[in-house]
Amino acid sequence: MNVLVINAGSSSLKYQLYEMNTEQVLATGRVERIGMESSILTHEVEGRAEVREVSEILEHTTAIRKVLDMLTHRQFGVLNAISEVQAVGHRVVHGGETFSESVLVDANVKLEIRKLFDLAPLHNPAHMMGIAAVEMNLPDVPQAVVFDTAFHQTMPKTSYLYAIPTVLYRKHQVRRYGFHGTSHDYVSQRAAEYLGRPLRDLKLVSCHIGNGASCTAILHGRSYDTSMGLTPLEGLMMGTRSGDLDPAIVPYTMNKEDLTLNEVNSMLNKHSGLMAVSGISSDMREVVQAMEAGNEQAKLAFEMYAYRIRKYIGAYAAAMDGLDAVLFTAGVGENSDVLRKRVCEGLTFFGLELDHGRNAVRSKDVRRITTDASKVAALVVPTNEELLIARDTYRLARGQGGELRHE
Numbered sequence: 314m315n316v317l318v319i320n321a322g323s324s325s326l327k328y329q330l331y332e333m334n335t336e337q338v339l340a341t342g343r344v345e346r347i348g349m350e351s352s353i354l355t356h357e358v359e360g361r362a363e364v365r366e367v368s369e370i371l372e373h374t375t376a377i378r379k380v381l382d383m384l385t386h387r388q389f390g391v392l393n394a395i396s397e398v399q400a401v402g403h404r405v406v407h408g409g410e411t412f413s414e415s416v417l418v419d420a421n422v423k424l425e426i427r428k429l430f431d432l433a434p435l436h437n438p439a440h441m442m443g444i445a446a447v448e449m450n451l452p453d454v455p456q457a458v459v460f461d462t463a464f465h466q467t468m469p470k471t472s473y474l475y476a477i478p479t480v481l482y483r484k485h486q487v488r489r490y491g492f493h494g495t496s497h498d499y500v501s502q503r504a505a506e507y508l509g510r511p512l513r514d515l516k517l518v519s520c521h522i523g524n525g526a527s528c529t530a531i532l533h534g535r536s537y538d539t540s541m542g543l544t545p546l547e548g549l550m551m552g553t554r555s556g557d558l559d560p561a562i563v564p565y566t567m568n569k570e571d572l573t574l575n576e577v578n579s580m581l582n583k584h585s586g587l588m589a590v591s592g593i594s595s596d597m598r599e600v601v602q603a604m605e606a607g608n609e610q611a612k613l614a615f616e617m618y619a620y621r622i623r624k625y626i627g628a629y630a631a632a633m634d635g636l637d638a639v640l641f642t643a644g645v646g647e648n649s650d651v652l653r654k655r656v657c658e659g660l661t662f663f664g665l666e667l668d669h670g671r672n673a674v675r676s677k678d679v680r681r682i683t684t685d686a687s688k689v690a691a692l693v694v695p696t697n698e699e700l701l702i703a704r705d706t707y708r709l710a711r712g713q714g715g716e717l718r719h720e
């Protein structure tokens with residue numbers, strides 16, 4: 314079965330086509346600048362030159378049609394006919410309390426995703442446009458939705474409730490949801506395989522450190538606590554997001570700087586984090602480069618960033634009453650040995666002993682970066698959210714008889 318994975322944003326759309334018997338990626342690509350003057354479709358097939366096509370794509374339905382045209386293109390395509398796309402899986406950021414697992418799209422599911430627009434105003438409406446666009450182009454193909462929040466629905470109340478009037482939870486569902494769930498889920502499964510131990514026996518802290526960043530305590534395979542909250546702003550310091558702060562800073566700065574709520578919101582989401590403290594960049598590579606060239610602000614930003622991660626790992630080890638392994642994933646977690654070193658240096662009291670040689674190795678495979686004698690393991694686990702979305706979609710579509718109908 315071929316499964317097309319879609320991650321639809323408001324002006325962009327990423328895709329990956331999988332052949333699920335082998336879990337091979339047949340093609341990947343993205344459409345950028347949807348609704349703007351010249352949209353760009355970039356299409357990649359392993360072993361072939363990248364294809365770039367500039368055209369006018371005003372909305373998502375046309376974007377999906379262009380993607381399908383590319384997938385079946387005589388020269389650049391990988392399929393003979395559109396009917397060879399047998400299921401489509403969508404990444405959806407917010408599933409609220411409604412969705413604790415992936416589901417097939419039907420009228421009720423669409424209604425529930427719409428109800429969650431308020432909780433993810435930048436993301437969920439765009440995902441819905443993606444779903445509608447696929448419906449228009451492939452009306453008979455089953456679609457599944459995989460939620461970033463679903464994995465965290467196992468958190469106990471002690472983790473997900475805020476200490477504010479409970480009426481806000483009852484009336485407006487104000488609570489911790491957590492994000493990057495697909496990634497935390499995927500890397501914890503990979504880690505258990507690598508360690509050769511059942512996930513249900515393990516206490517893990519998974520650190521998804523990319524542009525956005527979150528730590529999750531994974532107790533016996535289930536999310537027990539996570540650093541992101543009602544929105545993806547809480548928790549770790551990120552590229553441009555502040556992470557944890559005293560909420561009283563919001564009214565205080567509004568008052569002192571004569572800012573509106575929207576302006577403070579934008580400051581905390583888009584002009585804070587690594588960017589604000591370093592004064593250089595939100596990209597860890599540039600911050601590390603500047604730090605190594607002696608820039609003091611870059612060093613401070615780096616130290617704050619690493620310190621927050623270490624604090625969360627410590628807190629979650631205490632929350633779970635133990636720790637078997639720390640997992641590093643996403644752009645920074647997978648690629649920055651300097652950052653991993655700084656985080657792990659402060660965890661020796663746990664019995665986590667970094668192996669500097671292993672930490673410096675660059676590879677796309679899962680690997681241990683602690684010594685063999687280390688009581689707590691640290692692993693680098695490359696994430697693959699698309700594969701998990703493809704697997705869930707495959708499972709759900711087959712369950713629905715998708716395989717019989719289309720193969």
Ligand code: AMP
Binds near residue numbers: 595643645648649
């Ligand atoms: P992601 O959101 O997972 O795609 O991660 C993107 C971020 O990863 C970029 O903004 C960079 O800060 C970071 N990154 C990628 N490669 C490296 C690297 N070699 N060293 C440090 N940071 C990196």
